[in-house]
Amino acid sequence: MVNLQVGKPQPDLMPLEENYSLKRHNTFGVEAIARYFAPVRHVEELAEIAIGDLWKSMPVLVLGEGSNILFTRDVGGLVLKNEIKGIAVMRETADEVWLKVGGGENWHQFVMFCVGNHYAGVENLALIPGSVGASPVQNIGAYGVEVKEVIEEVGAWHLEQHDLMRFSNADCAFGYRDSVFKHAYRGKLMIVWVVFRLSKHPRFRTGYAALREELERMGVKELSLETISEAVIRIRSRKLPDPAKIGNAGSFFKNPQVSMAQYEALKQRYPTMPAYPGEHETMKIAAAWLIEQCGWKGYREGDAGVHQHQALVLVNYGKATGQQILSLANRIQQSVYERFGIMLEREVNVW
Ligand SMILES: Cc1cc2nc3c(=O)[nH]c(=O)nc-3n(C[C@H](O)[C@H](O)[C@H](O)COP(=O)(O)OP(=O)(O)OC[C@H]3O[C@@H](n4cnc5c(N)ncnc54)[C@H](O)[C@@H]3O)c2cc1C
Incomplete structure (x- = not known):
């Protein structure tokens, strides 16, 4: 020992x-x-x-x-x-x-x-x-x-x-x-x-x-x-993509926790939306599903992208800058907000 x-x-x-x-x-x-x-x-x-x-x-x-x-x-x-x-x-x-x-x-x-x-x-x-x-x-x-x-x-x-x-x-x-x-x-x-x-x-x-x-x-x-x-x-x-092979920091966003009322309203419109109980009587919604619904899965712009199989994982295919990855993350956040009224919170720390 x-x-x-x-x-x-x-x-x-x-x-x-x-x-x-x-x-x-x-x-x-x-x-x-x-x-x-x-x-x-x-x-x-x-x-x-x-x-x-x-x-x-x-x-x-x-x-x-x-x-x-x-x-x-x-x-x-x-x-x-x-x-x-x-x-x-x-x-x-x-x-x-x-x-x-x-x-x-x-x-x-x-x-x-x-x-x-x-x-x-x-x-x-x-x-x-x-x-x-x-x-x-x-x-x-x-x-x-x-x-x-x-x-x-x-x-x-x-x-x-x-x-x-x-x-x-x-x-x-x-x-x-x-x-x-x-x-x-x-x-x-x-x-x-x-x-x-x-x-x-x-x-x-x-x-x-x-x-x-x-x-x-x-x-x-x-x-x-x-x-x-x-x-x-x-x-x-x-x-999960291995960072030694493709740059990433795991899940870029947290799974959002919404009130029961908001969850019920969303569930009516999107019956297949995956969700499970969150903290303090909330429901946690799968951020990957929200991102995928907005069409981002597998998206690539230069060397910044969204992983092909994991919509929650943003990747650096080689020469992407932090700014380019952040700009992509911001656009994902915006589109999820426009479609579902949910503002995704970043899990990754941005410097
Ligand atoms: C492929 C992949 C899969 C992942 N899967 C998961 C998962 O399943 N679950 C999960 O929770 N996370 C996951 N993560 C995220 C990551 O592994 C964790 O957040 C991990 O704890 C970060 O450790 P680090 O030493 O690399 O921190 P860093 O990235 O070096 O730092 C992260 C933050 O913590 C601060 N910090 C770091 N060390 C200290 C310290 N000693 N004192 C004070 N502040 C400090 C930094 O300033 C920074 O703000 C994953 C990441 C990757 C790349």
Whole structure:
């Protein structure tokens, strides 16, 4: 078992690059230049940025693996890339384990670590790209599970006050692809570690039809963390475009949540519209369906496009700029609004 101290201090100073290309650091693969770029490997290194006054007048952007961001311009300030590693067992009982995980750990590798050690709770979230530190930001979710269900505490460095803040699960104000880190603390913090509370007695979540079908296809007789994660990996590898082959950031928009009254009115006009219960007595409507109805699926303009099989995924076929992708996204939003009266909200963060 890996049992490292999260953010163990090192004597060397934080390396700093100047005029650094971010193309390799975003899964859309668009070009943007960071005035300064620094990988952060230890929490203590963040204190260094408090020393220089240089940063006070500059924007600071925290970056994980760049799988949920669209750069539409250069970053005229400092990009802090989270590379804080380590997984440590904080506490353990016969039934549960508490793991403190560095924000720079790769999310999928962390899921596989949990599966390998029989820690249950994140297996449905296998193969979601990105870092552990970004997972609370939009409360990542897939196949009937959201990360908020297993987060006990979040540790974040306040980039203006220069101190460490601790957020309980309730403090994070998690919602559907949402948290306090997207609102009151947007751009102000770097999440340096996350404490996960995982179970040693799995409660398998197979509510999603696609997941059940895949398990059946695999001939699974007895459910386990391995078979669930394997089924999720197979579905995702088949359905979602691999950013290593074609630039994208997964779902570009959230599934909109509408009031029951609005849902009923739409359902009358569009009986085949897919929808399922949302938060606070709303209905969540499949954004992909709305986009497809407006004729965008497979649309391409230059190198910016809408994926042929996934209408919710905008893609960069090669040389598209962030501006071109954003302009396409704006037109999609507008046409969905004109046809259905629903304003799609972006899931991807735009810089
Ligand atoms: C093919 C594909 C499939 C996807 N599928 C899913 C899915 O099923 N479910 C889902 O929820 N998401 C999905 N996503 C989106 C993405 O994987 C998640 O949002 C992921 O958590 C982003 O992690 P990241 O490290 O790449 O974040 P980045 O893209 O680097 O950052 C995203 C945002 O979070 C901020 N941020 C990043 N790290 C930190 C930090 N340590 N502290 C504070 N702020 C931070 C950034 O400033 C930025 O605003 C998918 C993306 C792709 C490309």
